[in-house]
Amino acid sequence: xxxxxxxxxxxxxxxxxxxxxxxxxxxxxxxxxxxxxxxxxxxxxxxxxxxxxxxxxxxxxxxxxxxxxxxxxxxxxxxxxxxxxxxxxxxxxxxxxxxxxxxxxxxxxxxxxxxxxxxxxxxxxxxxxxxxxxxxxxxxxxxxxxxxxxxxxxxxxxxxxxxxxxxxxxxxxxxxxxxxxxxxxxxxxxxxxxxxxxxxxxxxxxxxxxxxxxxxxxxxxxxxxxxxxxxxxxxxxxxxxxxxxxxxxxxxxxxxxxxxxxxxxxxxxxxxxxxxxxxxxxxxxxxxxxxxxxxxxxxxxxxxxxxxxxxxxxxxxxxxxxxxxxxxxxxxxxxxxxxxxxxxxxxxxxxxxxxxxxxxxxxxxxxxxxxxxxxxxxxxxxxxxxxxxxxxxxxxxxxxxxxxxxxxxxxxxxxxxxxxxxxxxxxxxxxxxxxxxxxxxxxxxxxxxxxxxxxxxxxxxxxxxxxxxxxxxxxxxxxxxxxxxxxxxxxxxxxxxxxxxxxxxxxxxxxxxxxxxxxxxxxxxxxxxxxxxxxxxxxxxxxxxxxxxxxxxxxxxxxxxxxxxxxxxxxxxxxxxxxxxxxxxxxxxxxxxxxxxxxxxxxxxxxxxxxxxxxxxxxxxxxxxxxxxxxxxxxxxxxxxxxxxxxxxxxxxxxxxxxxxxxxxx
RNA sequence: GCCGGCUUAGCUCAGUUGGCAGAGCGCUGGUAUAGUAAACCAGAUGUCACAAGUUCAAGUCUUGUAGCCGGCACCA
Numbered sequence: 212x213x214x215x216x217x218x219x220x221x222x223x224x225x226x227x228x229x230x231x232x233x234x235x236x237x238x239x240x241x242x243x244x245x246x247x248x249x250x251x252x253x254x255x256x257x258x259x260x261x262x263x264x265x266x267x268x269x270x271x272x273x274x275x276x277x278x279x280x281x282x283x284x285x286x287x288x289x290x291x292x293x294x295x296x297x298x299x300x301x302x303x304x305x306x307x308x309x310x311x312x313x314x315x316x317x318x319x320x321x322x323x324x325x326x327x328x329x330x331x332x333x334x335x336x337x338x339x340x341x342x343x344x345x346x347x348x349x350x351x352x353x354x355x356x357x358x359x360x361x362x363x364x365x366x367x368x369x370x371x372x373x374x375x376x377x378x379x380x381x382x383x384x385x386x387x388x389x390x391x392x393x394x395x396x397x398x399x400x401x402x403x404x405x406x407x408x409x410x411x412x413x414x415x416x417x418x419x420x421x422x423x424x425x426x427x428x429x430x431x432x433x434x435x436x437x438x439x440x441x442x443x444x445x446x447x448x449x450x451x452x453x454x455x456x457x458x459x460x461x462x463x464x465x466x467x468x469x470x471x472x473x474x475x476x477x478x479x480x481x482x483x484x485x486x487x488x489x490x491x492x493x494x495x496x497x498x499x500x501x502x503x504x505x506x507x508x509x510x511x512x513x514x515x516x517x518x519x520x521x522x523x524x525x526x527x528x529x530x531x532x533x534x535x536x537x538x539x540x541x542x543x544x545x546x547x548x549x550x551x552x553x554x555x556x557x558x559x560x561x562x563x564x565x566x567x568x569x570x571x572x573x574x575x576x577x578x579x580x581x582x583x584x585x586x587x588x589x590x591x592x593x594x595x596x597x598x599x600x601x602x603x604x605x606x607x608x609x610x611x612x613x614x615x616x617x618x619x620x621x622x623x624x625x626x627x628x629x630x631x632x633x634x635x636x637x638x639x640x641x642x643x644x645x646x647x648x649x650x651x652x653x654x655x656x657x658x659x660x661x662x663x664x665x666x667x668x669x670x671x672x673x674x675x676x677x678x679x680x681x682x683x684x685x686x687x688x689x690x691x692x693x694x695x696x697x698x699x700x701x702x703x704x705x706x707x708x709x710x711x712x713x714x715x716x717x718x719x720x721x722x723x724x725x726x727x728x729x730x731x732x733x734x735x736x737x738x739x740x741x742x743x744x745x746x747x748x749x750x751x752x753x754x755x756x757x758x759x760x761x762x763x764x765x766x767x768x769x770x771x772x773x774x775x776x777x778x779x780x781x782x783x784x785x786x787x788x789x790x791x792x793x794x795x796x797x798x799x800x801x802x803x804x805x806x807x808x809x810x811x812x813x814x815x816x817x818x819x820x821x822x823x824x825x826x827x828x829x830x831x832x833x834x835x836x837x838x839x840x841x842x843x844x845x846x847x848x849x850x851x852x853x854x855x856x857x858x859x860x861x862x863x864x865x866x867x868x869x870x871x872x873x874x875x876x877x
Numbered sequence: 878g879c880c881g882g883c884u885u886a887g888c889u890c891a892g893u894u895g896g897c898a899g900a901g902c903g904c905u906g907g908u909a910u911a912g913u914a915a916a917c918c919a920g921a922u923g924u925c926a927c928a929a930g931u932u933c934a935a936g937u938c939u940u941g942u943a944g945c946c947g948g949c950a951c952c953a
Contacts, residue, residue, distance in 0.1 A: 317948095328881060329947095415948030416880025423950040427880050430948070462888080471944050527953060529878095548953050577953095582878050583944090585951065680953055699952085731953090767912055796910080804914035818912055830913065837913060 219270045231264040238273045248275040250405070251284045251398045258284065260351065260398040276437045279313070286311035288349070288399040289339075289409045289435040290318050291384060295391040296338035297327070297431075307368040307419055307428040309395065314445070314695065315434030319417055321368065326429040332411045339409070346404030348387035353380040359394065368419060368428070408442040409435035412449075455693035457746035458588040464751050464759075464809060466742075467589060476586040476593035478739060483759035486789065487745070488738050490757050492574055494856075495598050495623070495735050502619050504572040504600055509552035511576050515542040520712055521551040522648075526681050532580050549575035550706075550731055553601040554713045557727075562717040564605060567727065568612050572600035574738070589743035590692060596738045603715070603727040609705065613664045613686075616703050616732050620688070623734050626856040627745065628754070632700060634670060635687040636661055637678030647681050648708040657705040658684045680731075682708040693747040700744065704731040752810040752832055756853040762790045763806040764827075767818030769794050775822045779815070779842055786850050807832065813849065 214230040218237065228237060234254070238246040238261075251260045255269040258280060265271070274280040290309050297304055297320060304327075307319030320327050327335075356373055359381065363369040373381065373394065384399055385392035400406070411433040419425040436442040453459065461467050466484030469477065480488060496506055515534045518524040524531070527547060534542040546552065553571045562569060576596045585591045604612045624630070638658050639647040647654070661684050665672050672686075679685060685704035689697055706729040709715075716724040735741045745753070755761050764780055766772035776792055783790045791811075793802045799816065806814040816828040816837070827845055830837045840848075 326881065330882085413947055414881055417949045418879075421950075423879070427949075429880065432948080475944080521953095523953065530951075530953085550953080579952085582951065584878060584949085587946095591952080682953080694947090696948095704953090765913085768910060770910080798909095798916060799911060800913065801915055802913095807914060814913080816913060820912085828913075835913085 216265060217268045218265070219268075221270075221272045228265070230266055233261065234259060234263050234265065234271075234273070235261040237265070237271065241273065245273055245275070248277070249273045250276055250281045250400060253280060258398040260284070261401050262351070263398070282436070283311045284398045284400060285406065285437060286316040286435050287395075287397040288403070289406050289433065290316045291349070291393055291399060292339050292342050292403055292406060293318055293335070293411070293431065293433060294393055295342055295386065296335050298391060299338055300331070300334060301327070305366045305368055306393075307417075307430075308372065311397070315412065315432060317417075317430050317432045319368075319419075319428040319430050321426070321428045327414060327431060329414055336411055339406075342386075343403050343406045346402050348402050349384055349399050350387055351382055351384050351399070354383045354394070355380045359383065406435060407437055408439050409433060410442060410446065452693045452695065455747050455750050456588075457590070457693070457743040460746050460751035461588065461743075466746070466759075469588070469592075474593070475583065476581055476591070478589055478592055478594075484742065486759040487753065487757050488742055491735060491738065491741065491745075494626070496572075496574070498619070498623060499570075499572045499600065499734075502570075502615070503568075504570040507553070507556055507571055507573050509549065509556065509573060509575065511546055511578070512543050513546055513552070515544040517551045517555075518544055518547070521548075521554075521709060522681065522712065523548055523551070526646075527579075530579050530581065532578050545578040546575075547577055547579045549573060549577060549597060549599040550601060550709060550729070551713075553599075554709060554715065554729075557601075557603055557715060558713065562603070562727075564717055564719050564725070567603060567605050567717060568608055569603040569727075570600065571602075572598075575599045589739040590698065592737075592739050595740070598733055598735045598737070598741070600732050600734070602730045602732070603710075603717075604730060605717070605719075605725065606728060609660060609728055609730070610664050610667070612730055613661075613703060614668065616730065616734075617668070617686075620701050620703075620734050627735075629690075629700075629748070631748075632688050632690045634665065634672035635678065635689050636665065636672050636674045637680075637685045637687050638674060638676045639679040639684065640677030643677070647679065648683070650708070653707045654684070657707060661686060661705060680704055680706075682706045685731075690744065692744075698740065698744075700736050700741075702731070702733050705729075706731055753812075754856070755812040755849060756856050758810075758812050759789065760791050760809070760811050761788050761849065761853070762813040762815055763802070763811045764790060764792045764815045764817065765799060765802045765806070766792075766794060767799060767816065769796075771819070772817050772822060776817050779817070779827065782842070783846055783849075786846055788846075788849060788853070803830070815845075 215227045216230050218226045218228060220226060226240070228240070234252040235246060235249065237252070238249040249261065251258060251274045252263070253272045253274055254263070254265060255267070258274070274284065290311065294306060294309070297318070301322055303323060305321040307321060309318040310316065356376065356379055359373060360370065363373055381394040382396070383392050383394045386403070411431065413432045415430050415432070416427045417430040418427050434442070434445055436445065461484065464483055465481050466487065467478050467480050469475070470479070500506060515524065518531070531547045532545045534544045536542055552575065553573070556571050557569060574596050576594065578594050581591055581593050586593070602612055602616070639654055665686065678687070683704050683706040685702050687699045688701040690700045691697055709729050710726050715727050717727050719725045736744070745757070753759070762783065764776045766776045773794055776794070780790050780792050793806070795802070803814055803816070810832055812832050814830040816830070821827055824839070824841070826839050826841050828837050829840050829845060
């Protein structure tokens with residue numbers, strides 16, 4: 212009898228099979244329906260193909276088409292076929308890295324006589340389709356790195372990838388007809404015909420090994436699915452993402468603009484956008500004052516020495532506006548960050564332990580000379596106003612203050628209905644400590660303190676090395692833009708360095724001087740980035756409390772109803788509501804349509820019936836039906852709705868549940 | 878900053894082998910006076926991104942510059 216191996220299934224049951232049984236045979240052994248759907252397996256946590264013979268005991272999970280792993284196998288195979296097509300069309304082309312991700316895949320290329328461009332996609336797609344139609348088997352075998360080196364000797368990137376691969380051998384995937392082969396990790400489908408629906412999407416430059424000092428390759432992006440509908444959904448999703456883009460909506464709703472002729476990355480806020488921003492600013496200032504912060508104003512200009520002392524000049528000189536030489540030896544700098552300003556506030560008086568935690572906040576305007584390629588709408592700009600705050604604490608207050616800030620953050624998220632985010636603990640890069648404040652003990656201490664605080668609160672997070680600020684580790688709240696790019700929304704940063712550099716002290720209970728710790732924190736990011744973020748999550752349909760115009764009043768007939776409409780307008784304005792009367796010479800349907808396309812929360816129509824009943828006909832944004840409401844009741848309801856920051860006037864989660872989640876005892 | 882692409886009216890876009898600068902929406906004026914997503918008529922849109930070059934002639938071809946878009950790198 213042949214040698215047996217033991218496979219452990221996901222449900223912990225075990226199964227004895229002959230050694231060298233393939234994944235497909237294992238799947239068939241479980242059920243034919245599973246075998247039909249299967250495209251590989253996760254064996255001892257490694258992705259393997261259907262033809263993989265199993266030779267050791269291990270855990271196995273059959274990978275089906277409808278799983279993320281199944282898509283990874285498909286996309287890996289599609290990237291392989293793309294590479295084959297590229298090589299057929301451009302024999303001299305060199306390959307760089309390749310990968311699949313949650314949206315699709317990419318393959319990096321380098322061509323001496325002009326890079327691959329989107330105009331090549333038709334030819335590439337046609338060639339790929341030929342290969343897919345031919346349904347060629349893809350075989351896999353391990354080849355010693357030494358044997359493969361000669362084949363790639365003229366290809367600098369592949370040679371490097373080969374050298375960097377783990378072990379002495381790599382898996383080489385080949386078409387059965389011998390016309391193409393490639394090496395790499397990850398599993399593939401057994402035949403090219405397994406690729407059903409793919410699309411090449413875009414090309415973009417990407418540095419070799421992600422280092423800007425290296426040459427730039429051309430990255431070809433694509434995606435692939437097993438089902439036509441899934442591919443169509445993905446393409447539709449990408450289209451909708453563009454419609455959600457804050458730059459598009461910002462223009463359509465007349466919120467802001469950037470005119471390169473008067474300054475790149477320097478946005479102008481139109482009245483509508485300014486109203487949203489002002490509402491956010493008032494909200495967050497009130498919220499912070501209620502949470503013990505003292506709001507201040509500090510100058511946007513300071514002597515350059517301030518930023519030399521803080522270390523910003525040494526670290527970020529390239530991204531700061533050049534200093535203004537005043538001719539008498541003084542150099543003034545547009546501030547790139549507010550922390551040194553708040554340090555001046557702290558240092559202005561002698562501080563006692565009784566003053567701590569000392570919380571100072573500001574909507575601080577800053578200027579950074581962001582590189583031209585980084586600029587993007589309101590998301591990356593050269594002048595921005597940060598919801599900045601610094602709290603100065605004693606060592607033993609760090610944990611408690613951290614929790615308080617986190618609680619404040621979560622309350623704010625609830626008010627804005629922000630739910631899609633991830634916590635990231637950002638540490639320094641252990642392989643490149645030069646970038647950071649040189650004090651190993653400080654780093655180890657503050658990083659473990661941060662992690663302990665998060666663990667203590669039982670919050671999920673992921674850790675990222677190399678993402679820390681130069682002065683300390685941070686908790687970042689990561690979100691995604693409409694186009695899927697990651698960005699930091701909120702941040703809490705521990706800083707043991709600035710207090711040293713500025714010799715900050717407080718007088719302790721013992722009458723002696725002690726060194727405080729600084730916590731930098733931003734809740735709603737910059738006004739620019741946050742507004743962009745809100746535009747995208749709301750798709751321009753702002754909740755009533757934020758909407759630039761909260762209600763539009765439309766008289767059925769101007770000469771009969773305008774008087775009453777103006778009365779309602781006055782009543783609403785007295786209650787602090789933003790309301791507009793549309794008395795243009797247009798048909799009612801036209802005005803209603805415009806109110807809807809401008810995403811005004813409430814459209815109020817007034818005619819004979821309403822005048823007689825002291826009522827309004829209410830139509831909510833996005834809804835087709837209307838409701839008659841007494842004018843007073845309607846005004847009371849909309850006032851209540853704006854007061855509790857809600858879109859629909861519904862009650863929000865209780866305070867206790869938030870406290871419990873964060874484990875905060877007052 | 879880097880690689881690729883793009884740039885025509887306020888917006889979305891046509892514009893043929895080089896031969897008078899176009900449409901829809903929006904805007905302006907007028908007519909119509911209305912019950913829940915687009916009334917009708919008329920009118921004005923403009924340094925075809927900018928600067929050179931080729932040509933009898935350039936929105937169109939060539940070169941350079943800027944900006945924008947996608948991504949990479951950066952992001953205190």
